[in-house]
Amino acid sequence: MLKKATIEDFLLKAGYSAKAAKLYVNRVNVGSIENPDVTSTYTGLLCGDTITLYLKLEDQVIIDAKFEYSGCAGTATSGSALTMLVTGKTVGEAWKITKDDVLRELGGLPESHCADLAVNALHKALEKLKEKQTTSV
Numbered sequence: 676m677l678k679k680a681t682i683e684d685f686l687l688k689a690g691y692s693a694k695a696a697k698l699y700v701n702r703v704n705v706g707s708i709e710n711p712d713v714t715s716t717y718t719g720l721l722c723g724d725t726i727t728l729y730l731k732l733e734d735q736v737i738i739d740a741k742f743e744y745s746g747c748a749g750t751a752t753s754g755s756a757l758t759m760l761v762t763g764k765t766v767g768e769a770w771k772i773t774k775d776d777v778l779r780e781l782g783g784l785p786e787s788h789c790a791d792l793a794v795n796a797l798h799k800a801l802e803k804l805k806e807k808q809t810t811s812v
């Protein structure tokens with residue numbers, strides 16, 4: 676098994692920023708949430724990479740966000756950046772998060788479409804949340 680420092684070096688050489696490489700080796704927000712308010716799974720059309728997003732809310736504010744993934748380091752780092760960005764945001768603010776916000780948070784990515792995957796998973800989760808809240812009124 677590769678050591679953390681070796682993986683980090685490899686990612687830096689592959690074009691990831693120092694921040695993205697750190698997020699990857701530290702697996703920031705990778706995991707699930709017990710009793711989430713909403714989950715969504717999104718598979719990228721280009722490469723088949725998948726993110727499952729878990730959100731916990733309180734009074735329309737996202738208080739916790741985690742994700743599981745299968746795929747590349749870009750998917751993993753985009754999931755970490757996205758979950759960091761949404762935590763503490765209202766649902767309305769979360770809708771406004773874009774691929775560019777994720778890329779900015781990461782200092783860019785070798786394959787920018789990985790950031791789309793994370794944002795699409797978020798939008799799918801927010802859609803589900805809207806449906807859930809509309810049907811429970």
Ligand code: FES
Nearest residue numbers: 722724747749789
């Ligand atoms: Fe397709 Fe990363 S290479 S999501």
